[in-house]
Every structure is written in C-alpha cells, then in structure tokens.
Amino acid sequence: MNTALRITTFTAGLAAAFGLALGVGHATGTGPAAPEPAAAHAGHTGHDAGHDSGGEPAAADHLPGGLQVSERGYTLSVEHPFVTAGSPTDLRFRILDADGRPVTAYQQQHDKELHLIVAPRDLSTFQHLHPTLAADGTWSAPTAVPAAGEYRVLADFTPAGASEGLTLGADLHAAGDLRPTPLPDTGRTVTADGYTVTLGGDLTPGRSSHLTLTVSKDGSPVTDLQPYLGTYGHLVALRAGDLAYLHVHPDTTTPGPGIGFTTTAPSSGSYRLFLDFQHQGTVRTAAFTATTDAEAPAADHQH
The missing domain is CATH 2.60.40.1930 (Macroglobulin (MG2) domain)
Incomplete structure (x- = not known):
C-alpha cells in the first residue's frame, strides 16, 4: 500500500x-x-517526549504535550468551560501548582510568558492567543469560538525557576448548531x-x-x-x-x-x-x- x-x-x-x-x-x-x-x-522540551521530574509516573513521560490537564504538579483550570458559539467571551483560566495555588511567575518564551491555542476537535479553525496575567494568577483572553462543538484549550508555558516548559490541555464546550467539518484535500x-x-x-x-x-x-x-x-x-x-x-x-x-x-x-x-x-x-x-x-x-x- x-x-x-x-x-x-x-x-x-x-x-x-x-x-x-x-x-x-x-x-x-x-x-x-x-x-x-x-x-x-x-525552546520547548516536553512537547515531544517528556522527562522524569520526579512527580509523574515514568509511563506518562513520553506523552506529547496537551493531552493532560495536569502534569508534573501543575494543573490547567478553566474558569468557565461552557460557552456559546459565536458570542464574545473572556476566556479565563489559571495554572495551579501542586498545592492548588495559582502560579503568578513565568519565564518568557518567544516574547511571551504563555501561549494559548484554541482549536475544535475537527481542527477546522485555529486561534493562537496571548492572554494577559493578573496579579492573582488569573489569565484572560477575549475571544469567540466560531462554531458549536468540543474545543481544546492548550496552554504552553514555563513556570519561573523550572528547567523546562510544558503544555497542558483542557476541554471547552461550545453550545450551538454542531456541524463538524471533514478535512478537505x-x-x-x-x-x-x-x-x-x-x-x-x-x-x-x-x-x-x-x-x-x-x-x-x-x-x-x-x-x-x-x-x-x-x-x-x-x-x-x-x-x-x-x-x-x-x-x-x-x-x-x-x-x-x-x-x-x-x-x-x-x-x-x-x-x-x-x-x-x-x-x-x-x-x-x-x-x-x-x-x-x-x-x-x-x-x-x-x-
């Protein structure tokens, strides 16, 4: 074949x-x-094959980035994971440490402290956002998802003092008329x-x-x-x-x-x-x- x-x-x-x-x-x-x-x-270790940092089982070390909501003691927490398609929304989220406290300090990578990707499961659209960070550790980014469906929110960041970055992923649910799009050739x-x-x-x-x-x-x-x-x-x-x-x-x-x-x-x-x-x-x-x-x-x- x-x-x-x-x-x-x-x-x-x-x-x-x-x-x-x-x-x-x-x-x-x-x-x-x-x-x-x-x-x-x-610049982005951990996106292809992970490294053992002592906090995760060895079996998860090879996973690509974005598949887990929690990794190496950090968790991506989306404040309101339910939105309406086509309506402007302020996407708010926090990165929590192993003790559940918001992370407030990050290393800059490629001119930004955090890169945010929003994409639907059918990959018909793509948004690369650069949210702003509040003093309490809450990130926010104004956006609007164009159509109904299940979306993935991917946060790419490196906490201050960390030796490598990581990418965490969480689901975003958009209500509306769902019409998945196939991949055109x-x-x-x-x-x-x-x-x-x-x-x-x-x-x-x-x-x-x-x-x-x-x-x-x-x-x-x-x-x-x-x-x-x-x-x-x-x-x-x-x-x-x-x-x-x-x-x-x-x-x-x-x-x-x-x-x-x-x-x-x-x-x-x-x-x-x-x-x-x-x-x-x-x-x-x-x-x-x-x-x-x-x-x-x-x-x-x-x-």
Whole structure:
C-alpha cells in the first residue's frame, strides 16, 4: 500500500508504534526541496517526549504535550468551560501548582510568558492567543469560538525557576448548531490572505525532521518577512484524533522566502500544521494537514 503522505488544508487513527515514517506525499506540482536537517529547537522540551521530574509516573513521560490537564504538579483550570458559539467571551483560566495555588511567575518564551491555542476537535479553525496575567494568577483572553462543538484549550508555558516548559490541555464546550467539518484535500501549496505558502520536506515520527515553508505573493518570493514572536515564522502542529500538541520554531534567521523548522512527530497519523508569519504589519496563518497510511507496518519505539 502506498505510504506516502498527502497534504490537505486541514482524522487519521494513531499507530501505537513511533517508528513509522510519515512522509509528506507527492502532490500535484513540485514543492521546494527540504534543506539539510538541522538541530532540533530546544525552546520547548516536553512537547515531544517528556522527562522524569520526579512527580509523574515514568509511563506518562513520553506523552506529547496537551493531552493532560495536569502534569508534573501543575494543573490547567478553566474558569468557565461552557460557552456559546459565536458570542464574545473572556476566556479565563489559571495554572495551579501542586498545592492548588495559582502560579503568578513565568519565564518568557518567544516574547511571551504563555501561549494559548484554541482549536475544535475537527481542527477546522485555529486561534493562537496571548492572554494577559493578573496579579492573582488569573489569565484572560477575549475571544469567540466560531462554531458549536468540543474545543481544546492548550496552554504552553514555563513556570519561573523550572528547567523546562510544558503544555497542558483542557476541554471547552461550545453550545450551538454542531456541524463538524471533514478535512478537505489540497496539495503542498495553500493560499492565505493573498499569499502563497508551499510546504517542503517530510515528517518522520520519532526522528528529527526538517520542513521548509516558502512564502510568495503575486508570483514573487517574499524576502522581507517581519519578526513575529521573536522569529520570522511560528509553527504549531496538532495531531488529529486527540489534538496532541507540538510547538516548534524556525531554525533559520533570514526574512524569507523560506522558513525552516526542525521538529519530531510523536507517532504516525494526521497532523494539522499552522504557520503564522508577519508581513507588512499583519500576521497571516497558512494551514496544512499531513496524513500517513494507517495500515503501513510500524517498528517498536525505543526510548
């Protein structure tokens, strides 16, 4: 069976093993060749494979980020997890420590103390928010979920004094007329607000992989991208099926047209890729989904 990966704009089941290659498939047209693999970004440890900190069982150490509401003594507590679709809401939450006290001090990561992702289970939309922190440890972010359904709230942060960051996830329930959206097929190239973004490179579960996303407009390469969150591009990957979270940043320093990323997929399956980039003072988002053949043979994951 063909194990090539197909690229779509926006589930596939998970394979229990981690050694299966997840290749970005051959789409109509030719995408840019992937650069030589570079070292993995070290700013977000714990998103791919965890490390034993003494407070969690070893069996949970390898889980991707965002699957647990509590991890390593920290808990994500959403104040009002029930909202109405289409209505503005002030999303409020706290990070609690092992004693149930709100955390009030954080390390800055990529220009922010906390990154917040809100996405529905069908991955049809994506919000990357930067909430504000009150003195009592309550975070708040004005938002509105566009449609009814079950959403995942993902908080990516590093407490003050911690040696590594973590990502916690909690459910958000939006009342209304529920109409889940399937993943539509495209190729390696998508458009975002008049820009064309092309994805090159392959993902390999359990192994460092390099991706290049190339930005152009009106047929010409964009070579003057502006920094966003301290880099020329920001990539978030969510695994379809459970919304496991992988947060990576570029390993290139030039302002376009290509933005290179090094990342590791925790397993085979489908991944929704969201690229945020800034040009002419506005942040745009380009979205892809990479899907592998669920019936391909897999190798045992080795720790």
